[in-house]
Amino acid sequence: MTAEIQRSASNSDDAAAALTDEDRVGLYRAMAMIREFEEQVQRSYLAGLVHGTTHLCNGQEAVCVGVAKALHPDDYVSYTYRGHGHCLARGMDLEAAFAELFGRESGVCGGLGGSMHLTDVDRGLIGAFGIVGAGLPVAVGAGLSAQLAGRGQVSVSFFGDGAANIGAFHEAMNLAQVWKLPVIFVCENNLYGEFSHISHTTPYEDLVIRAAGYAMATALVDGNNVLAVYNAAFRAIARARDGGGPTFIECKTYRHRGHSRSDPAKYRDPAEVEAWMKRDPLLLYRAELVAAGLIDNAGADQIIADARAAAKTAADRAAAAPWPTLEQDFMAKTFA
Amino acid sequence: MATQEVTYREAIVAALREEMRRDPKTLIMGEDIGESGGPFKTCQGLYEEFGATRVRDTPIAETGFVGAALGLALTGYRPIVEIMFADFLGVCFDQIVNSIAKHRFMSGGLVKTPLVIRALGGAGLRFGAQHSQTAESWMLSAPGLKILCPSNPAQAYLMLKAAIRDDNPVLILEHKALLSMKGPAPIGAAAVEMPTGPKVLRSGRDATIVASLAMVGKALQAAEQLHAEGVEAEVIDIQVLRPLDVTIISDSVRRTNILVAVEEQAATGGWSGGVIADVVAQAFDYLDAPPARVTLPDHPLPYSPHLEDALIPSPEVIAATVRSLL
Numbered sequence: 001m002t003a004e005i006q007r008s009a010s011n012s013d014d015a016a017a018a019l020t021d022e023d024r025v026g027l028y029r030a031m032a033m034i035r036e037f038e039e040q041v042q043r044s045y046l047a048g049l050v051h052g053t054t055h056l057c058n059g060q061e062a063v064c065v066g067v068a069k070a071l072h073p074d075d076y077v078s079y080t081y082r083g084h085g086h087c088l089a090r091g092m093d094l095e096a097a098f099a100e101l102f103g104r105e106s107g108v109c110g111g112l113g114g115s116m117h118l119t120d121v122d123r124g125l126i127g128a129f130g131i132v133g134a135g136l137p138v139a140v141g142a143g144l145s146a147q148l149a150g151r152g153q154v155s156v157s158f159f160g161d162g163a164a165n166i167g168a169f170h171e172a173m174n175l176a177q178v179w180k181l182p183v184i185f186v187c188e189n190n191l192y193g194e195f196s197h198i199s200h201t202t203p204y205e206d207l208v209i210r211a212a213g214y215a216m217a218t219a220l221v222d223g224n225n226v227l228a229v230y231n232a233a234f235r236a237i238a239r240a241r242d243g244g245g246p247t248f249i250e251c252k253t254y255r256h257r258g259h260s261r262s263d264p265a266k267y268r269d270p271a272e273v274e275a276w277m278k279r280d281p282l283l284l285y286r287a288e289l290v291a292a293g294l295i296d297n298a299g300a301d302q303i304i305a306d307a308r309a310a311a312k313t314a315a316d317r318a319a320a321a322p323w324p325t326l327e328q329d330f331m332a333k334t335f336a
Numbered sequence: 337m338a339t340q341e342v343t344y345r346e347a348i349v350a351a352l353r354e355e356m357r358r359d360p361k362t363l364i365m366g367e368d369i370g371e372s373g374g375p376f377k378t379c380q381g382l383y384e385e386f387g388a389t390r391v392r393d394t395p396i397a398e399t400g401f402v403g404a405a406l407g408l409a410l411t412g413y414r415p416i417v418e419i420m421f422a423d424f425l426g427v428c429f430d431q432i433v434n435s436i437a438k439h440r441f442m443s444g445g446l447v448k449t450p451l452v453i454r455a456l457g458g459a460g461l462r463f464g465a466q467h468s469q470t471a472e473s474w475m476l477s478a479p480g481l482k483i484l485c486p487s488n489p490a491q492a493y494l495m496l497k498a499a500i501r502d503d504n505p506v507l508i509l510e511h512k513a514l515l516s517m518k519g520p521a522p523i524g525a526a527a528v529e530m531p532t533g534p535k536v537l538r539s540g541r542d543a544t545i546v547a548s549l550a551m552v553g554k555a556l557q558a559a560e561q562l563h564a565e566g567v568e569a570e571v572i573d574i575q576v577l578r579p580l581d582v583t584i585i586s587d588s589v590r591r592t593n594i595l596v597a598v599e600e601q602a603a604t605g606g607w608s609g610g611v612i613a614d615v616v617a618q619a620f621d622y623l624d625a626p627p628a629r630v631t632l633p634d635h636p637l638p639y640s641p642h643l644e645d646a647l648i649p650s651p652e653v654i655a656a657t658v659r660s661l662l
Contacts, residue, residue, distance in 0.1 A: 076407075110444030119446070121410065126411065129435065134434065137407070137431060140403065140407060142410065142411050143407070145407060145411035148413065149412070171395070171397035171401075171403075333440065334480050335504045336440065336448045336450075336504055
């Protein structure tokens with residue numbers, strides 16, 4: 001089965017058409033910030049400031065930003081160990097994010113969580129789940145919470161293609177549909193579950209097929225087109241707010257780097273990588289903005305330079321922050 | 337408030353009903369707990385009073401609805417979930433040990449996760465190896481979880497009420513062989529407190545027996561048998577498996593100088609090993625004999641009533657173990 005991928009933003013109900021010029025440039029700025037954050041994480045890792053492992057989302061920025069643009073501040077968002085981009089798209093403080101990655105006291109979780117567990121409930125960022133698929137049932141609970149509260153909130157769950165093969169995914173999809181919950185399942189299909197190509201693990205590449213098994217509404221979009229993602233998210237979210245139930249959005253995308261820090265991703269065909277690098281979401285969207293006359297190349301370069309400088313400043317400050325002390329009350333942080 | 341004779345099952349239902357009346361943010365989810373009232377009738381009447389919104393039948397999908405409880409807890413609700421057989425905790429193990437138990441800590445202590453998981457476990461009902469476990473050991477090694485073990489109707493009532501009001505994840509391991517047990521419970525109690533450690537249920541000077549769940553009753557019967565012989569055993573209900581505090585047990589051992597721990601689980605990984613290690617560390621010089629453990633064997637529980645009855649620690653075996661140490 002092959003499904004029709006929505007490659008452009010234009011269609012019969014084009015929510016993106018209502019975006020202002022400022023909004024449009026803002027989407028580029030937000031994607032640039034995530035890209036430059038991740039590039040700085042890479043540099044900081046090599047400098048010994050990020051510990052253990054870290055999972056970068058370079059190449060997948062359009063998904064984070066396109067969905068976040070369609071959300072309200074009181075909506076709930078959950079994500080995975082590859083979650084830096086989702087947090088930044090919701091406005092997480094750069095310095096607090098870096099400080100968490102660096103294991104410092106001023107980290108967004110006081111250095112107790114780390115790169116895989118950035119959490120900031122004040123921004124609706126209810127949690128990063130380090131176990132594949134584990135966040136989906138939790139997102140369903142947040143969706144039930146939203147339904148019970150009756151204030152039109154939604155719950156968005158970001159996860160990768162690898163999660164589509166684990167039980168938690170199926171239980172969550174079923175529950176959300178049977179209870180008609182305002183949950184948006186956003187599958188970032190980057191073709192690889194850790195090191196394995198989807199063709200080795202899954203009987204088809206279009207994971208919207210999975211959603212059909214739960215009679216769930218779907219959208220299959222080019223995840224490297226920020227406006228296409230925004231449109232799909234906007235529609236799904238509007239539907240969920242109106243009590244129409246969940247939607248499964250599959251975003252076809254690609255991670256520019258390996259699964260994690262220790263993975264050079266040599267299992268990928270160079271031609272495949274090259275083809276996807278040409279479809280870098282920032283390059284695609286920059287070309288669109290330039291063609292529309294909203295920015296010129298110099299302006300776009302300046303946005304990148306500003307983002308890089310902001311990331312460096314935040315990282316430098318975080319690197320100077322003190323380590324957490326053993327004198328804190330760990331039990332009070334375990335039990336309320 | 338009035339102390340009433342109720343069954344363990346009625347105590348659970350009363351606690352759920354009262355707490356759901358008290359706090360509109362509470363709701364309960366589980367398999368067949370709605371119109372059916374629960375496979376063990378531990379939710380009887382709740383659906384009629386609170387409706388399908390707050391008494392939610394779920395698919396047979398423990399990972400899904402236990403995980404959903406965390407999402408509810410993170411966003412302002414106080415969910416309760418029923419796990420029909422404690423054995424099924426294995427199905428949602430990841431959600432409990434990796435997500436629920438750790439979420440607050442990993443957030444730097446910034447989030448609260450008030451949720452209760454009630455799981456009905458235990459042997460003696462001829463359910464075979466997959467439907468007879470208390471599951472005490474399984475979750476014992478997960479920091480961030482509180483684990484309570486009610487051994488009588490009063491505890492079933494008070495522990496559940498306190499757990500629902502607690503701001504943390506609480507696992508209550510109920511024992512299905514105790515569901516028809518009758519006893520006094522302070523139904524309607526307004527003030528409840530989370531138990532913080534073991535409780536002395538019977539005083540004695542000659543030996544200390546510590547037990548959990550259905551083994552508490554067996555230990556009390558053993559103490560009665562020993563009493564007839566002039567041996568006074570002190571019986572302590574462990575009550576709280578996590579956070580575990582053995583101070584009361586050590587104090588008892590300082591007086592009795594003998595310790596026997598009884599649990600309805602395989603010895604390997606059971607809580608009695610840790611309890612004995614801690615008591616030995618605190619009260620080594622007071623022990624007159626090596627502490628003893630009475631447990632299930634290290635193989636799965638057989639189905640045949642003849643075998644099951646022979647393997648579950650009996651009052652006779654517990655009493656004999658005490659005698660052997662005197």
